[in-house]
Amino acid sequence: MVSILINDFSRVPAPVRQQLLDAAAGVIQSGWFILGENVTAFEREWAAYCGTAHCVGVANGMDALEIGLRCAGIGPGDEVITTPLTAFATVLAILRTGAQPVLAEVDPATGLLDPDSAARCIGPRTRAILLVHLYGQIRQMGRWQELCRERSLLLLEDAAQAHGARAGGISAGSFGCWAGFSFYPTKNLGAIGDAGALCTNDAAVAAQAAQLRNYGQSDRYHHPLPGLNSRLDELHAAMLRRLLEHLPAATRRRQEIAARYHAGVRNTEITLLAAPEEFSSHVYHLFVVRTARRDALAAHLRTRGIQSLIHYPIGVHLQPPTRELRRDPAGLAVADEFSATCLSIPCHPYLTDGEIEQVIDALNSFR
Numbered sequence: 368m369v370s371i372l373i374n375d376f377s378r379v380p381a382p383v384r385q386q387l388l389d390a391a392a393g394v395i396q397s398g399w400f401i402l403g404e405n406v407t408a409f410e411r412e413w414a415a416y417c418g419t420a421h422c423v424g425v426a427n428g429m430d431a432l433e434i435g436l437r438c439a440g441i442g443p444g445d446e447v448i449t450t451p452l453t454a455f456a457t458v459l460a461i462l463r464t465g466a467q468p469v470l471a472e473v474d475p476a477t478g479l480l481d482p483d484s485a486a487r488c489i490g491p492r493t494r495a496i497l498l499v500h501l502y503g504q505i506r507q508m509g510r511w512q513e514l515c516r517e518r519s520l521l522l523l524e525d526a527a528q529a530h531g532a533r534a535g536g537i538s539a540g541s542f543g544c545w546a547g548f549s550f551y552p553t554k555n556l557g558a559i560g561d562a563g564a565l566c567t568n569d570a571a572v573a574a575q576a577a578q579l580r581n582y583g584q585s586d587r588y589h590h591p592l593p594g595l596n597s598r599l600d601e602l603h604a605a606m607l608r609r610l611l612e613h614l615p616a617a618t619r620r621r622q623e624i625a626a627r628y629h630a631g632v633r634n635t636e637i638t639l640l641a642a643p644e645e646f647s648s649h650v651y652h653l654f655v656v657r658t659a660r661r662d663a664l665a666a667h668l669r670t671r672g673i674q675s676l677i678h679y680p681i682g683v684h685l686q687p688p689t690r691e692l693r694r695d696p697a698g699l700a701v702a703d704e705f706s707a708t709c710l711s712i713p714c715h716p717y718l719t720d721g722e723i724e725q726v727i728d729a730l731n732s733f734r
Protein backbone atom coordinates (compact mmCIF):
# COMPACT_ATOMS: atom_id res chain seq x y z
CA MET A 368 0.00 0.00 0.00
CA VAL A 369 1.24 3.48 -0.87
CA SER A 370 1.38 5.47 2.39
CA ILE A 371 4.01 8.14 1.73
CA LEU A 372 2.09 10.51 -0.48
CA ILE A 373 3.01 13.64 -2.46
CA ASN A 374 0.32 15.52 -0.49
CA ASP A 375 -1.43 14.11 2.56
CA PHE A 376 -4.33 16.21 3.83
CA SER A 377 -5.26 13.50 6.35
CA ARG A 378 -2.23 14.63 8.35
CA VAL A 379 -3.30 18.24 8.85
CA PRO A 380 -3.11 18.54 12.66
CA ALA A 381 -6.41 18.64 14.56
CA PRO A 382 -5.80 22.17 15.98
CA VAL A 383 -5.31 23.52 12.43
CA ARG A 384 -8.54 21.83 11.28
CA GLN A 385 -10.30 23.44 14.22
CA GLN A 386 -8.91 26.86 13.26
CA LEU A 387 -10.36 26.36 9.76
CA LEU A 388 -13.75 25.37 11.14
CA ASP A 389 -13.74 28.40 13.47
CA ALA A 390 -12.79 30.69 10.58
CA ALA A 391 -15.62 29.30 8.43
CA ALA A 392 -18.09 29.62 11.30
CA GLY A 393 -17.06 33.25 11.78
CA VAL A 394 -17.81 34.06 8.14
CA ILE A 395 -21.16 32.23 8.18
CA GLN A 396 -22.18 34.06 11.33
CA SER A 397 -21.06 37.42 9.94
CA GLY A 398 -23.55 37.21 7.05
CA TRP A 399 -21.01 38.93 4.70
CA PHE A 400 -19.69 36.52 2.05
CA ILE A 401 -18.16 38.48 -0.86
CA LEU A 402 -15.37 41.12 -0.77
CA GLY A 403 -15.45 41.82 2.94
CA GLU A 404 -13.04 42.29 5.81
CA ASN A 405 -11.39 38.86 5.48
CA VAL A 406 -10.47 39.46 1.84
CA THR A 407 -9.09 42.90 2.68
CA ALA A 408 -7.12 41.52 5.64
CA PHE A 409 -5.79 38.54 3.67
CA GLU A 410 -4.69 40.85 0.84
CA ARG A 411 -2.81 42.99 3.36
CA GLU A 412 -1.22 39.93 5.02
CA TRP A 413 -0.26 38.18 1.76
CA ALA A 414 1.26 41.39 0.38
CA ALA A 415 3.29 41.70 3.60
CA TYR A 416 4.40 38.05 3.33
CA CYS A 417 5.53 38.65 -0.25
CA GLY A 418 7.03 42.07 0.49
CA THR A 419 4.91 43.80 -2.14
CA ALA A 420 2.93 47.00 -1.73
CA HIS A 421 -0.33 45.51 -3.03
CA CYS A 422 -2.23 42.25 -3.32
CA VAL A 423 -5.55 41.63 -5.04
CA GLY A 424 -7.37 38.39 -4.16
CA VAL A 425 -8.97 36.56 -7.09
CA ALA A 426 -10.79 33.28 -7.71
CA ASN A 427 -7.79 31.16 -8.86
CA GLY A 428 -4.24 31.28 -10.14
CA MET A 429 -5.10 31.23 -13.83
CA ASP A 430 -7.36 34.27 -13.42
CA ALA A 431 -4.56 36.06 -11.53
CA LEU A 432 -2.36 35.62 -14.63
CA GLU A 433 -5.05 36.65 -17.11
CA ILE A 434 -5.97 39.71 -15.06
CA GLY A 435 -2.31 40.65 -14.65
CA LEU A 436 -1.69 40.32 -18.40
CA ARG A 437 -4.69 42.50 -19.14
CA CYS A 438 -3.51 45.09 -16.58
CA ALA A 439 -0.20 45.17 -18.47
CA GLY A 440 -2.12 46.05 -21.63
CA ILE A 441 -1.37 42.70 -23.30
CA GLY A 442 -3.92 41.47 -25.83
CA PRO A 443 -4.48 40.62 -29.51
CA GLY A 444 -1.40 41.12 -31.69
CA ASP A 445 1.02 40.72 -28.76
CA GLU A 446 3.33 37.82 -27.97
CA VAL A 447 4.41 36.62 -24.53
CA ILE A 448 7.39 34.29 -24.12
CA THR A 449 7.01 31.50 -21.60
CA THR A 450 7.89 27.87 -20.91
CA PRO A 451 6.40 24.64 -22.30
CA LEU A 452 7.15 22.94 -18.96
CA THR A 453 4.37 24.31 -16.79
CA ALA A 454 0.75 23.85 -15.79
CA PHE A 455 -1.38 24.37 -18.91
CA ALA A 456 -3.04 27.29 -17.07
CA THR A 457 0.04 29.50 -17.62
CA VAL A 458 -0.35 29.36 -21.38
CA LEU A 459 -4.15 29.36 -21.32
CA ALA A 460 -4.09 32.64 -19.40
CA ILE A 461 -2.06 34.23 -22.22
CA LEU A 462 -4.39 32.81 -24.88
CA ARG A 463 -7.44 34.15 -23.05
CA THR A 464 -6.17 37.70 -23.41
CA GLY A 465 -6.01 37.23 -27.20
CA ALA A 466 -2.19 37.34 -27.15
CA GLN A 467 0.03 34.53 -28.49
CA PRO A 468 2.29 32.50 -26.20
CA VAL A 469 5.76 31.76 -27.61
CA LEU A 470 7.54 28.76 -26.10
CA ALA A 471 11.22 28.86 -25.19
CA GLU A 472 13.52 26.04 -24.11
CA VAL A 473 14.25 25.04 -20.51
CA ASP A 474 17.43 24.54 -18.50
CA PRO A 475 18.08 20.79 -17.93
CA ALA A 476 19.51 21.42 -14.44
CA THR A 477 16.36 23.11 -13.08
CA GLY A 478 13.52 22.82 -15.60
CA LEU A 479 13.27 26.64 -15.57
CA LEU A 480 13.08 28.83 -18.67
CA ASP A 481 16.45 29.25 -20.41
CA PRO A 482 17.39 32.94 -20.87
CA ASP A 483 19.39 32.30 -24.07
CA SER A 484 16.46 30.51 -25.65
CA ALA A 485 14.04 33.24 -24.51
CA ALA A 486 16.32 35.83 -26.13
CA ARG A 487 16.22 33.83 -29.40
CA CYS A 488 12.40 33.89 -29.28
CA ILE A 489 12.07 37.69 -29.07
CA GLY A 490 10.37 39.14 -32.14
CA PRO A 491 8.76 42.45 -33.14
CA ARG A 492 5.50 41.59 -31.38
CA THR A 493 7.03 40.36 -28.12
CA ARG A 494 5.75 42.40 -25.18
CA ALA A 495 6.64 40.32 -22.13
CA ILE A 496 8.38 37.31 -20.62
CA LEU A 497 6.19 35.31 -18.24
CA LEU A 498 8.56 33.39 -15.97
CA VAL A 499 7.28 30.36 -14.11
CA HIS A 500 8.98 29.79 -10.76
CA LEU A 501 8.67 26.05 -11.34
CA TYR A 502 8.59 23.67 -8.35
CA GLY A 503 9.21 26.66 -6.00
CA GLN A 504 12.53 27.89 -7.49
CA ILE A 505 13.39 31.56 -8.06
CA ARG A 506 16.63 31.82 -10.03
CA GLN A 507 18.71 34.17 -12.17
CA MET A 508 16.44 37.14 -11.54
CA GLY A 509 19.20 39.69 -12.24
CA ARG A 510 19.72 38.13 -15.65
CA TRP A 511 15.99 38.19 -16.46
CA GLN A 512 15.66 41.80 -15.32
CA GLU A 513 18.63 42.78 -17.48
CA LEU A 514 17.26 40.98 -20.56
CA CYS A 515 13.84 42.60 -20.16
CA ARG A 516 15.38 46.04 -19.60
CA GLU A 517 17.65 45.74 -22.66
CA ARG A 518 14.86 44.53 -24.95
CA SER A 519 12.12 46.79 -23.47
CA LEU A 520 9.97 43.86 -22.35
CA LEU A 521 7.78 43.46 -19.27
CA LEU A 522 8.92 40.87 -16.72
CA LEU A 523 5.93 38.92 -15.36
CA GLU A 524 5.98 36.11 -12.79
CA ASP A 525 3.85 32.99 -12.43
CA ALA A 526 4.54 32.30 -8.76
CA ALA A 527 1.77 29.70 -8.32
CA GLN A 528 4.38 27.26 -6.97
CA ALA A 529 6.76 29.68 -5.25
CA HIS A 530 4.99 31.04 -2.17
CA GLY A 531 7.53 32.99 -0.15
CA ALA A 532 10.58 32.05 -2.27
CA ARG A 533 13.10 34.90 -2.14
CA ALA A 534 16.22 35.79 -4.09
CA GLY A 535 18.50 38.46 -2.62
CA GLY A 536 15.80 39.03 0.02
CA ILE A 537 13.23 39.86 -2.66
CA SER A 538 10.23 37.70 -3.43
CA ALA A 539 8.03 37.23 -6.49
CA GLY A 540 6.00 40.28 -7.44
CA SER A 541 8.85 42.74 -6.90
CA PHE A 542 11.17 41.70 -9.74
CA GLY A 543 8.92 42.95 -12.52
CA CYS A 544 5.39 44.16 -13.10
CA TRP A 545 3.48 41.63 -10.95
CA ALA A 546 3.31 38.00 -9.80
CA GLY A 547 0.31 35.67 -9.97
CA PHE A 548 -0.29 33.14 -7.17
CA SER A 549 -2.52 30.08 -6.97
CA PHE A 550 -3.88 28.77 -3.67
CA TYR A 551 -5.12 25.52 -5.22
CA PRO A 552 -5.37 23.00 -2.33
CA THR A 553 -2.04 21.27 -3.10
CA LYS A 554 -0.04 24.52 -3.21
CA ASN A 555 2.27 25.42 -0.30
CA LEU A 556 -0.49 27.76 0.90
CA GLY A 557 -3.57 25.87 -0.25
CA ALA A 558 -7.20 26.88 0.19
CA ILE A 559 -10.11 24.50 0.76
CA GLY A 560 -11.01 24.95 -2.90
CA ASP A 561 -9.92 27.39 -5.62
CA ALA A 562 -8.33 30.76 -4.81
CA GLY A 563 -5.59 33.03 -6.15
CA ALA A 564 -3.97 36.46 -5.90
CA LEU A 565 -1.94 38.99 -7.81
CA CYS A 566 0.89 40.86 -6.03
CA THR A 567 2.48 44.04 -7.34
CA ASN A 568 4.27 47.21 -6.28
CA ASP A 569 2.38 49.19 -8.93
CA ALA A 570 -0.68 50.93 -7.48
CA ALA A 571 -2.25 51.39 -10.94
CA VAL A 572 -1.95 47.66 -11.72
CA ALA A 573 -3.50 46.79 -8.36
CA ALA A 574 -6.39 49.22 -8.89
CA GLN A 575 -7.11 47.87 -12.35
CA ALA A 576 -6.87 44.25 -11.17
CA ALA A 577 -9.40 45.02 -8.42
CA GLN A 578 -11.79 46.33 -11.08
CA LEU A 579 -11.20 43.48 -13.54
CA ARG A 580 -11.93 40.77 -10.95
CA ASN A 581 -15.34 42.34 -10.30
CA TYR A 582 -16.91 42.74 -13.80
CA GLY A 583 -14.63 45.72 -14.49
CA GLN A 584 -16.58 47.77 -11.97
CA SER A 585 -15.11 51.05 -10.68
CA ASP A 586 -18.02 52.25 -8.54
CA ARG A 587 -21.25 50.41 -8.02
CA TYR A 588 -22.92 49.87 -11.42
CA HIS A 589 -20.13 51.70 -13.31
CA HIS A 590 -18.11 49.41 -15.63
CA PRO A 591 -15.31 51.22 -17.44
CA LEU A 592 -13.71 47.85 -18.33
CA PRO A 593 -15.11 44.52 -19.53
CA GLY A 594 -13.91 42.47 -16.57
CA LEU A 595 -14.63 39.00 -15.30
CA ASN A 596 -16.12 37.50 -12.18
CA SER A 597 -13.04 36.39 -10.30
CA ARG A 598 -13.57 37.44 -6.71
CA LEU A 599 -11.89 35.73 -3.77
CA ASP A 600 -14.61 34.54 -1.35
CA GLU A 601 -14.69 35.60 2.30
CA LEU A 602 -14.74 31.92 3.32
CA HIS A 603 -11.52 31.15 1.49
CA ALA A 604 -9.87 34.37 2.64
CA ALA A 605 -10.74 33.67 6.29
CA MET A 606 -9.29 30.15 6.07
CA LEU A 607 -6.22 31.27 4.11
CA ARG A 608 -5.48 33.79 6.88
CA ARG A 609 -5.35 30.96 9.44
CA LEU A 610 -3.26 28.73 7.16
CA LEU A 611 -0.82 31.57 6.44
CA GLU A 612 0.16 31.55 10.13
CA HIS A 613 1.55 28.03 9.58
CA LEU A 614 3.24 28.65 6.21
CA PRO A 615 6.70 29.78 7.48
CA ALA A 616 7.15 26.62 9.58
CA ALA A 617 5.82 24.40 6.78
CA THR A 618 8.23 26.00 4.31
CA ARG A 619 11.18 25.49 6.67
CA ARG A 620 10.21 21.82 6.96
CA ARG A 621 10.06 21.43 3.16
CA GLN A 622 13.53 23.02 2.90
CA GLU A 623 14.86 20.72 5.64
CA ILE A 624 13.48 17.63 3.84
CA ALA A 625 15.07 18.82 0.59
CA ALA A 626 18.43 19.36 2.33
CA ARG A 627 18.26 15.78 3.62
CA TYR A 628 17.52 14.44 0.13
CA HIS A 629 20.47 16.41 -1.25
CA ALA A 630 22.75 15.04 1.49
CA GLY A 631 21.43 11.46 1.39
CA VAL A 632 20.67 10.47 -2.20
CA ARG A 633 23.70 8.82 -3.80
CA ASN A 634 22.73 6.87 -6.89
CA THR A 635 24.37 7.39 -10.28
CA GLU A 636 21.06 6.47 -11.99
CA ILE A 637 19.29 9.43 -10.37
CA THR A 638 20.04 13.13 -10.85
CA LEU A 639 18.73 15.70 -8.41
CA LEU A 640 17.89 19.15 -9.78
CA ALA A 641 20.50 21.83 -9.08
CA ALA A 642 20.59 22.95 -5.45
CA PRO A 643 19.10 26.44 -4.94
CA GLU A 644 21.26 29.53 -5.53
CA GLU A 645 20.57 30.55 -1.92
CA PHE A 646 18.63 28.79 0.86
CA SER A 647 15.51 30.97 0.63
CA SER A 648 15.26 30.88 -3.17
CA HIS A 649 13.52 27.47 -3.27
CA VAL A 650 10.38 26.64 -1.25
CA TYR A 651 10.13 23.07 -2.59
CA HIS A 652 6.53 22.99 -3.68
CA LEU A 653 7.83 19.87 -5.43
CA PHE A 654 11.06 17.91 -5.10
CA VAL A 655 11.96 16.60 -8.54
CA VAL A 656 14.57 14.04 -9.58
CA ARG A 657 15.51 12.87 -13.06
CA THR A 658 16.30 9.40 -14.34
CA ALA A 659 16.42 7.76 -17.75
CA ARG A 660 14.40 4.85 -16.28
CA ARG A 661 11.55 6.91 -14.89
CA ASP A 662 8.78 4.26 -15.06
CA ALA A 663 11.01 1.71 -13.36
CA LEU A 664 11.88 4.16 -10.59
CA ALA A 665 8.19 5.02 -10.04
CA ALA A 666 7.38 1.29 -9.82
CA HIS A 667 10.30 0.69 -7.41
CA LEU A 668 9.09 3.52 -5.15
CA ARG A 669 5.51 2.18 -5.28
CA THR A 670 6.63 -1.25 -4.04
CA ARG A 671 8.11 0.56 -1.04
CA GLY A 672 4.89 2.45 -0.33
CA ILE A 673 6.05 5.75 -1.87
CA GLN A 674 3.93 7.76 -4.30
CA SER A 675 5.48 9.73 -7.14
CA LEU A 676 3.98 12.01 -9.81
CA ILE A 677 5.21 13.63 -13.02
CA HIS A 678 5.33 17.43 -13.45
CA TYR A 679 4.85 17.56 -16.40
CA PRO A 680 4.68 14.50 -18.66
CA ILE A 681 3.47 16.36 -21.78
CA GLY A 682 4.90 19.72 -22.83
CA VAL A 683 2.51 22.55 -23.73
CA HIS A 684 3.78 22.33 -27.34
CA LEU A 685 2.38 18.77 -27.55
CA GLN A 686 -1.15 19.61 -26.36
CA PRO A 687 -3.78 19.79 -29.13
CA PRO A 688 -4.81 23.48 -28.70
CA THR A 689 -1.20 24.70 -28.55
CA ARG A 690 0.68 22.48 -31.02
CA GLU A 691 1.09 25.29 -33.51
CA LEU A 692 2.52 27.93 -31.15
CA ARG A 693 5.66 29.73 -32.23
CA ARG A 694 8.72 28.40 -30.38
CA ASP A 695 12.49 28.55 -30.16
CA PRO A 696 13.76 28.02 -33.72
CA ALA A 697 16.34 25.62 -32.24
CA GLY A 698 13.47 23.40 -30.99
CA LEU A 699 12.37 22.19 -27.55
CA ALA A 700 14.43 19.01 -27.24
CA VAL A 701 15.54 19.75 -23.67
CA ALA A 702 11.95 20.25 -22.54
CA ASP A 703 11.00 16.95 -24.20
CA GLU A 704 13.89 15.14 -22.52
CA PHE A 705 12.99 16.73 -19.18
CA SER A 706 9.32 15.65 -19.51
CA ALA A 707 10.45 12.09 -20.27
CA THR A 708 12.79 11.81 -17.27
CA CYS A 709 11.40 13.92 -14.37
CA LEU A 710 9.74 12.44 -11.31
CA SER A 711 8.33 14.28 -8.26
CA ILE A 712 8.86 12.54 -4.92
CA PRO A 713 7.18 13.30 -1.57
CA CYS A 714 8.32 16.52 0.13
CA HIS A 715 5.25 17.67 2.06
CA PRO A 716 5.76 19.16 5.54
CA TYR A 717 4.04 16.33 7.42
CA LEU A 718 6.58 13.67 6.36
CA THR A 719 8.19 12.09 9.42
CA ASP A 720 11.96 11.76 9.79
CA GLY A 721 11.55 7.99 9.37
CA GLU A 722 9.67 8.45 6.11
CA ILE A 723 12.36 10.79 4.76
CA GLU A 724 14.89 8.01 5.44
CA GLN A 725 12.61 5.49 3.72
CA VAL A 726 12.46 7.70 0.61
CA ILE A 727 16.27 8.12 0.62
CA ASP A 728 16.81 4.35 1.07
CA ALA A 729 14.35 3.60 -1.73
CA LEU A 730 16.13 6.02 -4.10
CA ASN A 731 19.55 4.66 -3.18
CA SER A 732 18.50 1.01 -3.63
CA PHE A 733 17.15 1.60 -7.16
CA ARG A 734 19.12 -0.39 -9.73
Ligand SMILES: Cc1ncc(COP(=O)(O)O)c(C=O)c1O
Pocket residue numbers: 427428429430453454456457499525527528548549550551561562563
Ligand atom coordinates in the same frame (compact mmCIF):
# COMPACT_ATOMS: atom_id res chain seq x y z
C1 LIG B 1 2.68 27.10 -12.49
C2 LIG B 1 1.20 27.23 -12.36
N1 LIG B 1 0.57 28.26 -12.98
C3 LIG B 1 -0.75 28.44 -12.88
C4 LIG B 1 -1.54 27.57 -12.16
C5 LIG B 1 -3.02 27.77 -12.15
O1 LIG B 1 -3.54 27.94 -10.87
P1 LIG B 1 -5.07 27.57 -10.57
O2 LIG B 1 -5.20 26.09 -10.63
O3 LIG B 1 -5.31 28.12 -9.21
O4 LIG B 1 -5.90 28.26 -11.61
C6 LIG B 1 -0.94 26.50 -11.49
C7 LIG B 1 -1.73 25.57 -10.66
O5 LIG B 1 -1.94 24.44 -10.99
C8 LIG B 1 0.46 26.31 -11.59
O6 LIG B 1 1.09 25.30 -10.98
